[in-house]
Amino acid sequence: MTATDNYRGMARIAEPGEGVGLDELALAARNHGMPLEALRYDVTPPGLHYVLTHYDIPAVEPTSWRLEIGGAVERPLSLSLGELQSRPSVTSRVLLECAGNGRARLEPRPVSQPWLLEAVGTAEWTGTPLAPLLEEAGLSSETVDVVFTGADHGVERGVEQDYARGLPLAEAMRPETLLVWAMNGAPLPPQHGAPLRLVVPGWYGMAQVKWLTRVDVATEPFTGFQNATAYRLKVDSDEDGEPVTRIRPRSLLAPPGWPDFMTRERYLRSGPVTLSGRAWSGRAPVTQVEVSTDGGNSRGLAELAPADPAAPFAWRSWRFGWDARPGRYQLLTRATDEVGRQPVEAEWNRQGLANNLVQRVPVTVQE
């Protein structure tokens, strides 16, 4: 990336066939996805859950930390962690996925965190609903957005900033939207936002602001970098683009058999195999999961576990029986929700966002 690109506020697009650069590699080495065999866990252990941090993981001292709630409110609030934890608490099983998941499978590749398929995880998040706090603070009747600011600080395309995102008021007021201090029954790990983060079920990860320091009520749409410049679906750089919001449907297969270390190609023994995986959507209920063992030419329906009414924003497990005979196969899985289905060809956009292209897994079945 040249300084010029940087200061134009545009992400670079890789040349056709260009390998991943050291800048992308440095991001891939510090952030990490969920190894797909971890689809076996209903709740992802914290160290296997995907992590993306834009800047550094900040060192926040929980005892002196406070959350400030201000902006267009009648009574600004300043709350310690203990005060937040003494409020009514909720534990909710919620899937999170990075909006950049699938970016490195786009051609040409937008240069940023180079996710393939694995930027996902499901955890039990414990916190307190945000809406009653906003009501106590006394929202302006003119409120449009609620702006969440984290303690993480850095530069992005020339703009120095604390990470901050605006969320439409209606989303902030949903009863499922939580201020969260625990993950899987333990205090939030540093990389997941300790001491307090936001969880907005159904939305991609950019909305799930970590290391929260401020919540500001705004009577104008928030125009900060992470809303106005980043996280917008656009093909040409001069478009405004549509903001990225809710998670598109996706199904992932836990790759069967065993891998080659370097190529990650899969091998398995012939015989009956139960293929299994998880499917989700943040925008509408999943209605079916298709599985193909011949690259999509023929498809069958997976047996999809019933939706858990207590966890509408978690993933759902699925199973598909396959009598694997010796040979080479391309496994494919595709989720459909009440709005639509995963594409079989990628829909390119220049920031590499929300690419829910179907997963294809080549396997070799041995005698």
Place this chain on the structure above:
Amino acid sequence: MTATDNYRGMARIAEPGEGVGLDELALAARNHGMPLEALRYDVTPPGLHYVLTHYDIPAVEPTSWRLEIGGAVERPLSLSLGELQSRPSVTSRVLLECAGNGRARLEPRPVSQPWLLEAVGTAEWTGTPLAPLLEEAGLSSETVDVVFTGADHGVERGVEQDYARGLPLAEAMRPETLLVWAMNGAPLPPQHGAPLRLVVPGWYGMAQVKWLTRVDVATEPFTGFQNATAYRLKVDSDEDGEPVTRIRPRSLLAPPGWPDFMTRERYLRSGPVTLSGRAWSGRAPVTQVEVSTDGGNSRGLAELAPADPAAPFAWRSWRFGWDARPGRYQLLTRATDEVGRQPVEAEWNRQGLANNLVQRVPVTVQE
């Protein structure tokens, strides 16, 4: 990588200037390093500790799992996790580092897991010493190696295998060598080897076998893939090469200031700054840490925390005061142990192992 390379048992070397490929990226997305700001923690939280798994993270059922101790012993043993946990236990603070740390900084780049600098972490490991168990089993007087086999299964350069490593008897009998079931006071997470792993303080990660199933006493040197083919320092493919054993000295700086998201370049404000980091060596005590702010032209000695006699295989913290004036700088840090010091030019080898080249951190100091 072509199938031919694969079956010759040789790792591929990237062409000059060749970017990271999708195979390397798939490894980087599932394994992860320790973000360098996590050098601030004396003990690395599990999800920030580096992870490398050759194959898949296996699903091991701890209640039915047993450890078999056999081979050239008089009385083979079969032990449940409860039986192991009822033995004398030790908690030990130990640094682990992947032997491939630094691989992606070599030119040309050996194609494998593309670590830059961050494949490291320090944890509190709880387990029971191995030596008394081997003595109870009754070692053959002809014993040469002790072979550790994990439940992780895959293919590597054409060889299907359970991950297995031989360790010289003298190392297996060291009182510090532990069979470990807990990390930082909690049961081992899946990715760190649950329910039981080996910890051999001072050695690179390939010796720290995870998901242990068998310990076999051998009267001949172990010639399995991970000893005879992998983890050997060699320049030409027809050399036997020297086996990789203990961790070479390294010092890492927690990069000061804040990063650019994409380039990871660092910025800080002018004024007094305390640079800090960690240094370690698995082969001999660290004797000094040098810091330079001008790319190595001039150097000063960091203030190195005293060695903790209870934790000789942990890292040690260091500090270095710097009056940062506006401008661009290259920070550099270098550790010296009783045997030698980190190189300022990389010593290339074809598997990209044990590259402890000094770290260089470009920073821009602003008014």
